[in-house]
Amino acid sequence: MATMVQAVRLALHYGETHLGVTDIFGEDVGPPLGGVFTATQGLRTAWNSPLDERGIVGAAMGIAYAGGRPVCEIQFCDYGFNIIDLLKVAGNQRWAGAGEFDLPMVLMTPSGSGIRGSLYHSHSFESWASRLAGWKIVMPSTPLDAYGLMLSAIIDPNPVMVLLPKALLRVKGDNLIPGEPDDEGELKRRIDAPVGDRAHWQPNWPAVEKYIVPLGVGMLVREGTDATIISYGRTLPLCAQAADQVRESTGFSCDVIDLRSIFPYDWKMIAASVKKTGRVLIVNEDTEVTNFGEHILRRIVEEHFYDLLVRPRVLMGRHVPGIGLNPVYEQNTVPQLPGIKAALEALAKDAV
C-alpha cells in the first residue's frame, strides 16, 4: 500500500495529467529533491521557488488569476505565519471582487507534531486556517483520503489548503488507491526516486484513476452507541485505537468521526452522532486557546445541549510557546494514546 506521501505524489501526477494542474512549486519541490518529504518527486510541472513563502503564495495567486492551476507548497506550516495576510486576501478576492475572479489554487503544507521537530517543525495550523473565510481546509489521516482530498482540492475552483499530518506522511494505508499496483515494492520502484544521483531517473507512473473524497464529508471510522469522538489528522488513528481498547475492556462503544474537512466540516455527521450518543470527546493537537475544536464544541453545546448526557470534552495541545525537542516535551504537550484513552474512560465513567 502507498504511504501518504506517495499518495499525494500520485494525486499530483493525476492532477497534472488529467486535471489541468500547471505548476507545482515551492522550496525544494522540483528536481533533484522533489520536496523535503518527497511529495513532489518526478512530477512534470514541479519547480523550485526562491526561499520566500510570501512570494510562493503570491505567485500561486497570480498564476490562478491568469488561468493556471497551481499547487504550491509551504515546506512546513511552521513557516506559514508570515503569509497569513496573503491567505486572507486570497480568501476574499472573489467576495471583494464582485465574484469575478476565481482563485483555483491549492496550498499544501505538512502540519503538526510527531517527527521530533521541536519548536519550528511541530506547529499545527488548522485553527489559524479555519479562520480564513473563503478558503476550504482539509486534513487527511489516510493515504487514500489524501489522494481523494487532493483531487478535490485541485478540482475545486476556490482556494483549498491541504494540511498533511507530518507524523502520518510515511504511514502505509489499508486501502489501494484505484490503479495502484498491488505490490508495494513495485510502487516504490516505479515512483520513488533513487537515493544518490537522480540525473537520469524518470518515474514510471501507474495509471491511477479518479477518486474523489468530497469536501465537507467526514468518515465514520468506528461505529458505536455510547460516545462520539471527533478528530482528524495525526490524532485520528490514536482515537480509533483508544476507542477499540476501551470497547474491548469495558464494552463502551464509540462513533469515531474522521472529519477530513476542517472547513466546511461535516456538521450533519457530527449532529447525528451526538444526538445518538450524548457523550462527546473532540481531539486535536493544536494549542488549546481559540482552538478549532472549541468551535465544534460551541455548536454542539448550543444546538444539542439537551441531547448531551454528560459534559462534553475537548482534548488539545497545551498553550505553551512551542514543543521542546526532548521527548518529554512532545509527549506531554500534544495528545498521545494514553491521554486520549484516559479522557475516553473519564467520559465513560461520568454519571448521567
Next chain:
Amino acid sequence: MPKKNSMPVKDRAVKAGIATGEEVLPVERCLQIHRIMVLARALEERMIKMSKSGEGFFWIGGPGEEAFNTCLGFQVKKGEGPKFDYLHFHYRNSATMLAMGMEPIDAIRQMAMAWTDSFSRGRNFPSHFSRKAWNVVPVSSVIEVQFAMAPGTAIMQKRHGDGVTIVVGGDAGAAQGDFTSCLLWSSRPGNELPVIIITMNNGWGISTSHCSQHSCEHTIERGKAFGIPGEVVDGNDPVACWYAVERAFRYSRSTRRPFMLEAMVARLNGHSSSSGALRSDEPDCIAMFEDRLLAVDVLTQSKIDQIHSQAHAECDDAVAQVMREPRPGFGDIDKFTYSPSEVDAVYPGDYTGLP
C-alpha cells in the same frame, strides 16, 4: 524634507505637439490625455465631496498622479487572459482606469457603496478596482501584496504571447518585503518575467517622509542588485510620462524581462479623507500641462474651462443617478464567497452560512 517635483518649464513650442527635450507628443494625443486627466480630477474631487456629504464614507485616490496614470492606461494591451496585460493597481489609479475606458459612474458606484458597484458590490473602498474583462485584479488595501502576486500573472504570460504584468505601488510601501520579492521573482536566472514594476513616489507614506526612512532617493536603485533596468520620470509631465511608459512597455513586451519605473508625483489632496483630503500647494500636473497647451495655442482658456465644466457635470450627473440605484441588502452578505464546486458536498454553490 521630501523631494518636491520640478517641471521642465521651458517647452519648445512645436506646432505639431508638445515637447519635453527631444520628445514631442502629437497634439491629438495631448488633447486626449488632457481630457482624461481633467475627468479623473473631477471624479476625485466629486468623490471627496461625497466623503464629506455622507454620500460615501472614506475617500482615497489619485489627484496629482493623473499625468502618469493616464499615459499608462492608454498604452495597456487591454483584454482578458494571459495574452493581454495584467494590472495589479495601487489605490490611486483612477486615471489609468478612465484612460482604459472606465466610466466615471463606475467609480462613483463604489464610492457610494451601491449594489451596482461592479468592482465590489459596495464592499470595498473607492479606487479599489477589479475588472476581469481587463485583467484588473482586485485592489486590496494591504500595502504591497500586489507585488507578491504580480510575478504569478507574468509566469502565465511568459507562456502565452506578449502580455506583460504591470504592478503599481507607493514609495513608502516599497519598504515591504513583497517589493523585494517582486524584484527577485521577476529576475530568476533563465526565468525572467515581463513585469513592469512601478513606484509612484509622492514623497510620503501618510505622514512619514520618504527621505526619513529610505537611504536611497529612488526605489529603482534597488533594481541594480537584481539586474533590472529602470527609469525615473517626472510624473507631472505627460510628455515625459508617455515616452517613459512606452519604453517600459516596449522593453518588457519584447524582451520578456522586468523593468522598473518610478514616477515623481504630487499628492494633491493629502493621503486620504482621514487627513481631511485638503488641497496642498504641491505642483499641479493639470495646470502645468494647460499652461503648455495654451502657450502653443492648442487650447484656449475658454475651451479649457469648457472641458472642466463638462467633466464636473458628468460626475454630478453620475452621482445623482447612483443615488437612485439599489444598495446591497441583508441577503447579499454571503454572495460571491465561493465559486460553484462539483466536489463540495456542503457548498456546491455559493457560501450559505455555517455548514
